[in-house]
Amino acid sequence: MDPMHSMEQLVAELNKYNYHYYTLDKPLLSDKEYDALYDQLVKLEQEGGIVLPDSPTQRVGGELLKGFVQHRHLSPLWSLDKAQSMDQLSNWNARAVRLTTDYNNKHPENPLPPLSYAVELKFDGLTLNLTYTDGKLVQAATRGNGTVGEGILAQVKTIKSIPLTIPYKDGTIEVQGEGMMNLSVLADYNTRAAEPLKNARNGAAGALRNLNPKLTAERRLTAFFYNVGYSEGIRFQTHKEMMSFLHENYFKVNPFISYFDNFDDVVEQLEDIQERRAGLDYLIDGAVIKIVDMRTREALGYTDKFPRWAVAFKFEAEETTTILESVSWEVGRTGKITPVARVEAVELAGVTVQNCTLNNIGDIERKNLKHALGSRVFIRRSNEVIPEILGKVTEENDGEEIVAPENCPSCGFPLEQRGAHLFCNNRLDCKPQIIGRITHFASRDAMDIETFSVMTAEQLYNEINVREPADLYTLTFDQLIQLDRFGEKKANNLLESLEKSKERDLASFLFALGIPNTGKSTTKTLAEHYRDLHAIMNASAEDLIALPDVGGIVADSIVNFFADPFMQAGIEKMLSLGVQAQAPAAPQVVSTDSFFYGKTVVLTGTLYQLTRDEASEKLEALGAKVTGSVSSKTDLLIAGEKAGSKLAKAKQLGIQVIEDEDEFVRLLQS
Known part of the structure; x- marks a missing residue:
């Protein structure tokens, strides 16, 4: 050929x-x-x-460029007016309604249609303006001042989701979108980078406005597109037509776009987006509301700065800056020492933040925070977890030094550094470790001892000398009744819960032991494969590695854990006190007639007729494989109330979705 x-x-x-x-x-x-x-x-x-x-x-990125060349956009890139409250948003809509009514009164022979709205995400990255001539990408530029930007064609060519050629070849078009760095990509990049990036926005902007395209390629950016600003040979009647055009020409269009005829539905959608925001793999700082009809857009026109037919609704910031005041060091149940930062109180995403996580000593060094006490730092809050410090605002070492402890802040034992973490190896006489292990042992997913809490564990440690989980099964009514805040009812309830916990199955018992580097999935695999506690305790690393999802590190953790005489003695003591650690029931023959048989299923959102664990057990009993993330290998998504990004991704991938819980339960029973 x-x-x-x-x-x-x-x-x-x-x-x-x-x-x-x-x-x-x-x-x-x-x-x-x-x-x-x-x-x-x-x-x-x-x-x-x-x-x-x-x-x-x-x-892949070519040679180092000498400088940026200015590019004059064929059509201006407008900024958007901002609404930061529902009142401001309503005012924008009222103005659009009034202007549309005025136009129709003046042009009764050809009135504009009733207003309808498109709601899109407002991405937090760097605006891109791409020029295609006869189907070929010939230029890419930053927004600049809206009229003139910087040519960044070499950098943009490294973004693999951007087409270098498109089917539309009838002249020249300009397409606008947002270049971004996914949060998962940022996290991965920072594990390898000599200089970690402070946030995804800076990561994207720095890559695209860097004269070395190879650096751009290393950051593995993506881009979503939302507008055709200039076009020869094609006009659109509606925003929906425009988005279809972008999709048909291989541009990546964000799946979170909705259309509404009623403005009240727009407001409801904004609330829904804010709830889903934390589950997205990229930054957004709001939503954009646009009028769908193109003729209406022309009639409404523009102010000096903004189109009257669109507005940006800004969400509360999830990132901000504040002063790092101090760092304390906390001891976990495994002996790991975690630095916790105290910052100057600041409002972030609707809450007052005073504590932030720093992950570990290695994280402090990678983020240039070694000399940051008293300095201004970036912080980010997502979901309901404690906010994270991303890095210093300035690059100078202008703050006091964060000094890592050499000895355990609780028991004084010398610390050992393993990788990026510090550890206290005094497992038998370090109070936070002991309390943490006992609390974990009693937790719901472990031995499920009702009425038990970390406060209970601390009280039992201080007043009855409880030093390991096995000691819980030696407690007596006479001991408990003497404790502060322990009446007869509370004492009896705790003793009943302890007695009931003895019947927990082998997988739960293994999880309760807190074996390093293992979670519920691994302990379940061990229980189902070996079906006997002592067989697991005597298994070799070679035997364990042969099991699904058990690698060398996990296998060594299991072997070393059960080789510890202290752990062996504690386990034998619990067995002698009546803990059964029963093997799971023999697997039942699964009927291949089930709707779920052989399917990979993901559960998301809130279910009301059964818990997530109950749903997983029923699905697995019917021959399904339940996983935690949506991918091209997923066959079915069960979406409960307030389903978020997993539902959107499933729909984007064309995966079958069941959103009716009654239908889901019916299929489980059929």
């Missing part, structure tokens, strides 16, 4: 695979197969000395 023809075929094939992988999230072949085709193309390019303009080999 002619080498040029082979190159054209390979380029077309690889670009198709890139589109399905990076834009649709639906890979068509393995990475190994893709790499083999890519290597064939590289070889042909090297042998022939020719590189096609849309070759995927052009995405």
Whole structure:
């Protein structure tokens, strides 16, 4: 075959695979197969000395650029007016309604349609303006001042979700979108980077406005597109038509876009987006509301700065800056020492923040926080977890030094550094470790001892000398009744819960022991495979590695844990006191007639007729595999109330979704 023809075929094939992988999230072949085709193309390019303009080999980043060249946009890139409250948003809508009514009164022969609205996410990245001529990407630029931006074509070509060629070839178009760094990519990048990035927004902006395209490629950016600002040969009647055009021309369009005829539904959608915000893998700082009809947009026009037909509704910030005041060091149940930062109180995402996590001593050094006491730092809050310090605002060492302890802040034992973490190895006589182990042992997913709390564990430690989980089963009514805040009822309830906990199954008992590097999934695998506690205790690392999802580190953790004489003695003591650690029931023969048989299922949202664990057990009993994340391998999503990003991703991937809980329960029973 002619080498040029082979190159054209390979380029077309690889670009198709890139589109399905990076834009649709639906890979068509393995990475190994893709790499083999890519290597064939590289070889042909090297042998022939020719590189096609849309070759995927052009995405890796070229030589260092000498400087940015200014680019004048063919059509202005407008800013958006902002609404920071529902009153301001209502005022924007009232103005649009009034202007539309005025127009219709003046043009009764050709009135504008009733207002309808598109609601999109407001991405927190760097605005991109791409120019395509006859189907080829010929320029990419930053927004700049809205009229003139900086040409960043070499950098943008490294973003694999951006098409280098598109099917539309009837002249020139300009397309606007947002270049971003996914939060998962940022987290991965920072594990390897000599200088960690403070946040995803800076990571994207710094990559795109960097004269070294190779650095841009390393940051693995993505981009979503939402507007055609200039076009030759095509006009759109509605926003929906425009978005369809972008999708048909291989641009990545965010799935979180909704259309409404009623403004009250817009307000409800904004509330829904705010609830889902923390589950997204990228930063947003609000939502954009646009009028759908294009003729109405033309009639409403623009102010000096903003279009009258669109507005940005700003959410409360999830990132801000504050002063790092102090750092304390807390001891966990495994002996791990975790630094906790005290910051100057600041409002963030609707709450007052005073404490932030710093993860570990290695994290402090990577984020240039070693000399940060008294300095201003970036903090971020997502979900309901404690906020995290992202880094210093300035690069100078202008603060006091954070000094890591050499000895345990609780028991004074010398600390050992393992990787990025500090550990106290005084497991038998370090109060926070002991209380943590006992509290974990009694927790719901472990031995499920009702009425038990960390305060109970501390009281039992201080007043009855409880030093290990086995001691719980030696407690007596006479001991408990003497404790402060322990009446007869509370004492009896605790003793009844302890007695009931003796019947917990083997998987729960193993999880309660708190074996390092193991979770519920691993302990369940151990219980179902070995079906006997002592068989697990005597298993070798080689035997354990043969089990699904058990690697070398986990296997060594299990072996070392059960080799500890203190742990062995505690387990034997509990067994002698009546703890059964029963093997799970023998697996039942699963009927292949079940609707769920052989399917990979994900549960999300809130269910009311049964708990998440109960639903998982029933699904597994019917031959389903229950996993925690949505991917192209997922067959079915069960979406309860307030389902978030998993539901959106499932719909984007075309995965079957059951949103009716009654229907789900009926299928479980059929």
